[in-house]
Amino acid sequence: MAARWDINNGIKQALDRFEVDNGNYPKSLQDLVQQPADAKNWHGSYLGSTNLPIDPWGNPYIYAYPGKHNTKSYDLSSAGEDGKPGTDDDICNW
Numbered sequence: 001m002a003a004r005w006d007i008n009n010g011i012k013q014a015l016d017r018f019e020v021d022n023g024n025y026p027k028s029l030q031d032l033v034q035q036p037a038d039a040k041n042w043h044g045s046y047l048g049s050t051n052l053p054i055d056p057w058g059n060p061y062i063y064a065y066p067g068k069h070n071t072k073s074y075d076l077s078s079a080g081e082d083g084k085p086g087t088d089d090d091i092c093n094w
Helices: 001-023
Strands: 062-065 075-077
Touching: 001 075
Parallel strands: none
Antiparallel strands: 062 075
């Protein structure tokens, strides 16, 4: 499934590269495509474009740093087909 691949591979790789370059994960996914003022070693766009990825149902991915579930890193999820976070069809990195 495309959303699971994005969360566990594509976006994850971009987030990990940002963290290696800057010493912390970004505050938002926007920081992967546009350099934030506090990212002195930014080498983006980390996603290869200036567009943020959307899930297969046309919704933005949900990102939080620090994560509620992954407190030492980040939470990344798709609200799934119903578009509502917190329901059974969510796809998450926790």
